[in-house]
Amino acid sequence: MVRSFRSADRIYDTLIAVVLILLSLSTLLPLLHILAVSFSDKASVAGGMVTFYPIHFTLAAYRAVVSDHAFFRAFGISVERVLLGGGLQFALTILTAYALSRPKSEFRSRNVYMWVLVFTMIFSGGLIPFYLTIRDLHMLDTMAALVLPTAVPVFNVIVLMNFFKSLPKELDEAALMDGAGPWYRMIALYVPLSLPSIATVTLFSVVGHWNAFFDGMLLMNSPDKYPLQTYLNQIIVQASLPQSHLTPDQIEQMAKLSDRTVNSAKILVGLVPILVIYPFLQRYFVTGITLGSIKE
Amino acid sequence: MRNKAAVHYHVMLIPAIVILAVFSIYPMFGALIAFEDFKPGKGIWHSPFVGWDNFRYMFSLPDIKQIFYNTVSIAVLKIVFTQIFAIVFALLLNEVRNLFFKKTVQTIVYLPHFISWVLLGGIMINLLSLDGIVNEALKTLGIPPIFFLGSNRWFPGVLVGTHVWQEFGFSAIVYLAALTGINPSLYEAAAIDGAGRLQRLLYVSLPGIASTIILLLTLDLQNVLNAGFEQILNLYNPMVYESGDIIDTYVYRAGLREFQYELGTAVGLLKSAVSFMMIAVSYFLASRFANYRIF
C-alpha cells in the first residue's frame, strides 16, 4: 500500500489523535467518576465530595450487590439468556437478512416479507396485549418468554441485509456457475465475507439481552427467575418511590439502599461482561474484505 | 432454477415469520384499547367502544401543540447530531493506524451508552448547576454563569448534547464496520490519482458509507416521537417544562392520577403511525433521488 509520509500526513495524524484523545477523555471521566463513587463510602458520595478517586475506600457497595446467592442466580440467568437468546438471534438474523437480500428477480415475494418486518418494527399493541399473549401461551415465568419474543431483531436484520446487498453480484454469479445452491452460498460465501457486520449485530444482540430488565420485571413472577438487571433494579429501591405513605421499614430501606454507591457498582458490574465480549468481537471489525475470488 | 431458489428463501424466512406473527402481530390487536374506554375487568374485547374519543381527548390537552413541537424538534436534533458526530468520529478513527489506540478509543467511547439516566442525571445536574464545574470554567474565561438546566433557551441544547455524548459511540460501531468493508483498492486508486488524506476521506470513505448513513438515519427516524423519556424525566424541572416537556413526560404526569391505559395506548398508536409515515417518506426520497432501495 502506498503511504507517503509527507509532513502533511504527520500533521493530520497528530490532529486526529488529539481530537480522539479529547473525546475519549470526555467519555472516560464520567466513568472514572462512577468508578470512584462505587468504591467510596455513602456519606462522602451523598455530600458530593467524590470526584475522580474514591474517598474512604470501601467495598461496601460491591458487597451489597454481590452478597446474595440471588445475585449469582440472576447472573446465571442472564448468561443463559444471552447464550440462548443471542444464539437464536444470531441464527435468525443471518437467515432472514440473507433471504431478504435476494433480488426481486430471484425472489418475487421478497418485498411483501420486507414490509411485514418493517411493520412489526414500528407498530406495537402495547404492553398489556403483549403480556396477555405471553400469559395465554403459558410462557410466563419461563426462559422462553425472555428469549423468544425478541428472536427476530428487525433493526439488526435490516443492517445485516444491507451489508449482504452491498456485496458484488459477481460473487453470486460465480458461485451459481459453480452450481452452488442458496444455502451453500449463504454459509460458505456471504457469512465469511460479512464478519464485520455480523460481529456488529451480534454485539447489539448480546448487549440487548444482557441489559434487558423490563421484560424480566413484566413477565417473571418469581424473583428467582429474574435476570440480572431486573434483580439489580429490584434490590435498589427505585427513587420513584413517592415520599408519602412510606412505612417505617421502607424509610429505613430507602436510606440504606437508594444510594449512589450501590447504583454505581451495579452499572460497573453490568459493564464487565460487555468489556469482555467487546474486544473479542472487535477483531472482526478490523477485517477487510478480500475479493481475490473475483477478477474484473 | 430461479423458482427452486425462491422456495429455499421462503423456508429461510419461516422461523422469523412465525415468531413475529405470534409475538408482534397478534398483540397488535391490543391496539384496540386506544379506541375503547378500557376497563381491566372486562378485558380488551369487552370494554365499551368509544371511537376516536381518546384521540380527541389527547389533542384537547392544553399546550399539546408546544408538547408536540418539543418532542419533534428535540428528537430530530438528537438524531441529526448524533449521526453527524458518529460519522465524523468513525471517519477519524478509521484513519488511525495504531491498532491498540484504535481499539481502546472505540471501547471507551462506547461505554456511556450503558449508564442509566438515573445516575447520569445526578452527574449532569452536578456538572451543569450554577456552581458546577462547567460554570466555574466559564467564570475563569470571564463569561457569566449560564443557567443550563433552568433556562428554556439552553435546556434543549443540554438534552441534545448529553444524548449525543452518550450515543455516538454506539452508532459509530456500525459505521466503522461499514468502513472496513470498503475495498482497499479504491484507496490505492485514489492515492495514485494524487488524492491527499483529506480528499481520500471525502471521496472514498464517505461515499463508501453513504448507504449506511441513509439506512441508519431512516431507522432512526422512526423514533421521531421518542425524544428520550428517561433522560428528560431525570433532568427536567418545572422551570423548563415549556421547552422540555415531551409527549411522554406530559402523559406520565397526567397519568399519575389514574392508570390511563387508553391514553397511553392511543399515544403509542399515534407515535407508530407517524413513524410509519416517516419511514415511508424517507424510503421514497432515497429511492427517488439516490436511487437507493433502503429495504
Place this chain on the structure above:
Amino acid sequence: MYNDYASPQLKDVLQTDGGKALELATVDGKLYGIPTMGTTHNSDPLIWLRKDWLDKLGLQPPKTVDDLVKILQAFKDQDPDGDGKADTIGLPGVDQFSKTSAAGAPAFYGYDAIFTAFESYTGTWVRGSDGTVQYGSIQPQTKDALAKLNEMYKAGLIPQDFAIMKNEQASEQVVSGKAGAFFGPWWAGWDPLTSAIKNDPKADWRAYALLDTDGKSRSLQETPIGNIAVVKKGYKHPEAMVKLLNYGYQEQLDDPAVAGGDPYEGMTMPNWQTLPISFALWRADSVILDHNGILAASKGEELPKVGAATLQNYKTQGEYWSKGLDWLRQHPDFYGEPLSRIYGVDPIIENNTEPVYSEFYGVTPTMDQKMTNLDKLEVDSFIKIITGEKPLDYFDDFVKQWKQLGGDQITKEVNEALSK
C-alpha cells in the same frame, strides 16, 4: 360484611387515623373496600437546624418564619463552621418546593412550612368562610408566603437555582456541611442525617416546628388513603379477603405466634410485600406512638401495648437513646432511628401540631384534563415571583388565569361532588 368479619384489632387499627381512610372508602354509606391509611404527621415539614451552629452564633431556636430568616442570614454570613470560607448557605432548594395537587404530601426540602405558616395550603382544597370549598393555592395568603420567599431569595437565603435541584442535590448540601438548616420530616434522621453525621460527628441536629401567624402549629398531611383492597363483584367468598387482612394484621402488628407463626421469618425483604394481599397496613398514629414507646423504654418506664416485633424495637432503640447523643454520633449506623423518633417527633408533640387535610381527595372530569396544566401554571408562576422575574402582583394575574383555564370549572365540580 366488614363489620362482621373484621377482627376487633383490625377495626382498631383502621380507626387510628380518626376513621378518615374508612370515610374516604365509603360511598353512599357503603364501604367499598378496606383501605390503607396515611400515617398522621408522617410528612409534617419541620425545620432541622444545627444547634451547635446556633449556640456558636448565640442564637435562639426559631418560633416563627422571621426568626428563621434571621438564623439563615447568620448561617450564611457569619461562618458558623469556622473555616474562614464563605461556604455555608441558608436553605437548600428543591424542584418540588410547594405541594401541587398531584403530590401526595409535602416534599422533603420543600418550602411548604413557610407557606403553611402563612396559612396558605397549596395544592389542597380548603373550606372558605362562605362555606364553599376553594383551592388553597389561589388564596390571598399565598401571596404573603410568596412575598416572604422572594425576600429570602433576594437575600441569598434560598439558592438561585433552587428549582432545578433534585432531592439528591439538596441532600448533598446538608451532608457536605454547607447547609445547617433544611426542611424535612421527622424521619430525616435516617437520611440525610446519618450521612451528615458520618462526615461531621460534631453536628448537633435538632428539629423545630414553625408557628403560624396566630401562634399555632399546623401541617399539611399526606393523602389519608393509600391502596384499597377490593373484591371482584360476584366473588363467592368476600369475607376471605377480610380474614386475610386479619391475618396480615396479626402477623405484622401483633403477635405472629397467634397467627400461626411467621412464614417469612429471617428474610431480608419486608414482610408485608410477601403477604397474600400485599397491604401496608400500619397504625396511622405510629409516629407518636412509637416515639412514646421508645422514650419510655429508654427511661425504663411502662411500654404501650403493641405487637411483639414493635415492642422489641422499642427496647432496642430505647437502649441506644439512653446511651446519649455523643454515643449515637460516634456510631452513625445506629444514629438515624433514635434521633428521628425522639428529636424528630418532639416538636410535633410539644407544639401540638394540628393536622390539616384536604377537603377533597377525588378526581373530577375536568381535573383529569386540565389539572396537570394548572399545576404547571402554578409552579411556573410561583417560581417567577420568588425569583423576582415577575412582580408580586403578578399573583393576581395568575389567579385570574388559573380560574379561566379550568380552575373555576374544577372548583364547581368539587363542590358538587362534596354535596352529594
